[in-house]
Amino acid sequence: xxxxxxxxxxATAAAAALLAAAPTRADVAEAVTQDILPGYARFxxxxxxxxxxxxxxxxxxxxxxxxxxxxxAWLGVAxxxxxPVETQGRALAIAYWPDPKAIGAxxxxxxxxxxxxxxxxxxxxxxxxVAAKGLFGLERLLxxxxxxxxxxxxxxxxxxxxxxxxxxxxxxxxxxxxxxxxYADLLLSAPAPENLTFLTLTESRxxxxxQLISGLEFVADQRLxxxxxxxxxxxxxxxxxxxxxxxxxxxxxxxAALQAYADALGGPAPLTDAAxxxxxxxxxxxxxxxxGGVADPSGRLKVEILQQAVKATVDAALGEIGASLGxxxxxxxxxxx
Amino acid sequence: MQRRHFLTSLAAxxxxxxxxxxxxxxxxxxxxxxDPSGGHALFGLTAAGAPLFQLPLPARGHAATAHPTRPExxxxxxxxxxxxxxxxxxxxxxLARLTPPxxxxxxxxxxxxxxGSVLYTSEVVAEGSAGRVGLWDAARGYLRLGEFASNGxxxxxxxxxxxxxxxxxxxxGIQTDPSDRTPLxxxxxxxxxxxxxxxxxxxxxVELPDLAQNSIRHLAVRADGLVAFAMQWQGDLAEAxxxxxxxxxxxxxxxxxxxxxxxxxMQGYAGSIAFxxxxxxxxxxxPRGGRVxxxxxxxxxxxxxxxxxxxxxxxxxxxxxGFVVTDGAGLIASVAKGRLAPxxxxxxxxxxxxxxxx
Numbered sequence: 224x225x226x227x228x229x230x231x232x233x234a235t236a237a238a239a240a241l242l243a244a245a246p247t248r249a250d251v252a253e254a255v256t257q258d259i260l261p262g263y264a265r266f267x268x269x270x271x272x273x274x275x276x277x278x279x280x281x282x283x284x285x286x287x288x289x290x291x292x293x294x295x296a297w298l299g300v301a302x303x304x305x306x307p308v309e310t311q312g313r314a315l316a317i318a319y320w321p322d323p324k325a326i327g328a329x330x331x332x333x334x335x336x337x338x339x340x341x342x343x344x345x346x347x348x349x350x351x352x353v354a355a356k357g358l359f360g361l362e363r364l365l366x367x368x369x370x371x372x373x374x375x376x377x378x379x380x381x382x383x384x385x386x387x388x389x390x391x392x393x394x395x396x397x398x399x400x401x402x403x404x405x406y407a408d409l410l411l412s413a414p415a416p417e418n419l420t421f422l423t424l425t426e427s428r429x430x431x432x433x434q435l436i437s438g439l440e441f442v443a444d445q446r447l448x449x450x451x452x453x454x455x456x457x458x459x460x461x462x463x464x465x466x467x468x469x470x471x472x473x474x475x476x477x478x479a480a481l482q483a484y485a486d487a488l489g490g491p492a493p494l495t496d497a498a499x500x501x502x503x504x505x506x507x508x509x510x511x512x513x514x515g516g517v518a519d520p521s522g523r524l525k526v527e528i529l530q531q532a533v534k535a536t537v538d539a540a541l542g543e544i545g546a547s548l549g550x551x552x553x554x555x556x557x558x559x560x
Numbered sequence: 561m562q563r564r565h566f567l568t569s570l571a572a573x574x575x576x577x578x579x580x581x582x583x584x585x586x587x588x589x590x591x592x593x594x595d596p597s598g599g600h601a602l603f604g605l606t607a608a609g610a611p612l613f614q615l616p617l618p619a620r621g622h623a624a625t626a627h628p629t630r631p632e633x634x635x636x637x638x639x640x641x642x643x644x645x646x647x648x649x650x651x652x653x654x655l656a657r658l659t660p661p662x663x664x665x666x667x668x669x670x671x672x673x674x675x676g677s678v679l680y681t682s683e684v685v686a687e688g689s690a691g692r693v694g695l696w697d698a699a700r701g702y703l704r705l706g707e708f709a710s711n712g713x714x715x716x717x718x719x720x721x722x723x724x725x726x727x728x729x730x731x732x733g734i735q736t737d738p739s740d741r742t743p744l745x746x747x748x749x750x751x752x753x754x755x756x757x758x759x760x761x762x763x764x765x766v767e768l769p770d771l772a773q774n775s776i777r778h779l780a781v782r783a784d785g786l787v788a789f790a791m792q793w794q795g796d797l798a799e800a801x802x803x804x805x806x807x808x809x810x811x812x813x814x815x816x817x818x819x820x821x822x823x824x825x826m827q828g829y830a831g832s833i834a835f836x837x838x839x840x841x842x843x844x845x846x847p848r849g850g851r852v853x854x855x856x857x858x859x860x861x862x863x864x865x866x867x868x869x870x871x872x873x874x875x876x877x878x879x880x881x882g883f884v885v886t887d888g889a890g891l892i893a894s895v896a897k898g899r900l901a902p903x904x905x906x907x908x909x910x911x912x913x914x915x916x917x918x
């Protein structure tokens with residue numbers, strides 16, 4: 224008899240401690256000011272650093288660390304698919320993946336063959352196809368077999384790095400800061416008469432919550448699901464950023480970013496936190512940085528278990544954070560016809 | 561005999577002072593919705609989005625079609641549908657309940673003949689999803705008149721070409737499990753757009769040989785016979801494929817890709833399609849991508865707008881080139897040139913379609 228009561232008391236105490244530990248009431252304002260804006264600032268800094276390195280030394284050994292830093296920073300905000308990053312296809316221009324038809328590789332080969340000097344100017348690269356440039360365009364160059372042999376590749380990488388930094392700076396600037404009149408204020412001010420993007424506070428919450436769910440689904444269905452394929456037809460070669468050795472790193476950093484975002488948006492959500500922690504622990508313990516194990520039964524099982532843990536996090540967040548914010552998936556978005 | 565005579569007289573008497581659409585308070589749109597308690601209803605709305613009437617539905621609705629002259633509409637269940645309700649929009653009375661014949665399922669859409677005497681319904685044979693067009697006698701109590709083949713698997717939307725009795729059918733190509741909506745043939749599907757005579761003769765057909773997994777599902781027709789069709793991509797969602805097509809009978813089909821920066825914004829899914837009142841623009845909506853994309857009549861994308869869970873779409877009758885959209889958050893808004901102007905909000909989730917009357 225005493226044990227269940229003790230357990231209950233402990234659980235209550237733990238819940239009280241959690242509540243007490245929460246610094247502020249999580250909601251739209253916390254998600255925007257504590258998570259999204261700092262995340263975009265970090266991405267802008269990391270890409271600016273990459274462009275700076277590229278301007279001085281475009282050889283692969285010099286550029287790769289800065290490129291990895293930029294990719295790491297992108298994963299802090301990659302789940303956000305609303306606002307400035309959606310304007311003019313910027314999210315695609317930053318990271319065009321998945322690319323099942325290998326459009327990016329084909330276009331890059333065409334660029335290299337044409338060797339148009341106009342393309343390596345800021346204006347030229349700004350106009351270039353989104354599939355060919357960005358983080359994955361740079362990866363193809365920096366981790367490709369022939370990079371560095373000729374100066375056009377070097378100029379191309381420099382222009383791509385510069386374009387990436389310009390895009391990141393534009394996205395950060397258009398988000399602005401609280402009170403600056405940027406996209407952040409659209410989320411923060413709803414409802415306001417002149418705000419036609421988010422008509423109610425619920426719409427702001429819905430928009431931010433959707434990023435959490437679709438971000439988790441992207442990890443499960445794309446970053447893990449693409450290489451998993453099916454049991455009879457696995458596709459380890461389809462893993463994200465395989466050439467640079469980042470497939471599992473991208474999963475782990477995405478999950479970390481999504482957990483921080485969920486905390487800022489949803490506040491104390493013990494079931495969601497536990498689900499995140501389980502998924503991240505599995506990812507960190509997975510001895511398979513390239514996710515190549517999907518092609519053999521035991522390695523595959525480990526990736527599938529990780530994928531299931533990410534999907535369980537979706538369910539937890541829908542039930543817990545969605546319910547606390549009063550939002551869910553849209554009637555039409557879930558099940559149309 | 562006496563009772564029968566009485567009923568005939570009554571029918572004749574009530575039929576004499578025929579009410580027209582203008583007498584209802586002129587609803588401009590019909591839309592199905594889910595209310596906060598989870599119930600389903602059909603709404604009649606003014607051009608400004610104000611509700612004129614609300615009729616309960618037995619289950620989730622999908623689309624509706626309005627009688628060309630009488631203030632009467634048929635609301636269709638979501639597929640696989642077991643009911644369609646003929647509704648008197650002046651009183652809210654259910655005039656007839658249509659049940660598909662044994663082994664058939666309604667597929668969500670329908671259309672009237674030009675004089676309103678025949679209702680055509682898009683249907684499937686439950687086993688195998690072979691398409692059928694059901695014929696109902698709208699002049700005499702909606703008795704089943706018969707059916708003919710739709711010329712494809714899994715028809716969805718069906719329209720009559722303006723000024724003609726010709727039907728155009730979106731044969732979506734997807735075979736579904738008869739008990740639910742599970743697709744069974746995504747690797748072998750072959751959607752088509754078929755033009756049929758009112759007797760069911762195949763007059764013309766177009767297919768998408770290079771995009772066989774692009775299910776042709778919804779239609780909009782312009783007064784001059786231009787047909788716009790909206791598609792739902794069943795292949796890899798990371799592939800950018802056009803979701804809008806334009807076709808004129810006898811001509812080649814024109815697929816209309818969005819601008820490159822919008823290529824993946826719709827997430828492979830167009831839920832509704834409409835021409836604006838002037839016919840100069842055609843728009844498609846994606847609740848999955850939270851997008852409205854508008855194209856000119858030559859098929860070039862001219863603007864887009866982000867709006868979560870947007871799906872219902874119709875012409876804005878107050879302007880030449882604008883549209884009215886509905887979403888799952890209860891908003892009714894006018895959109896034009898990429899800008900949104902709220903019209904009204906209801907405490908419901910608007911379902912897939914906004915059906916323009918008249």
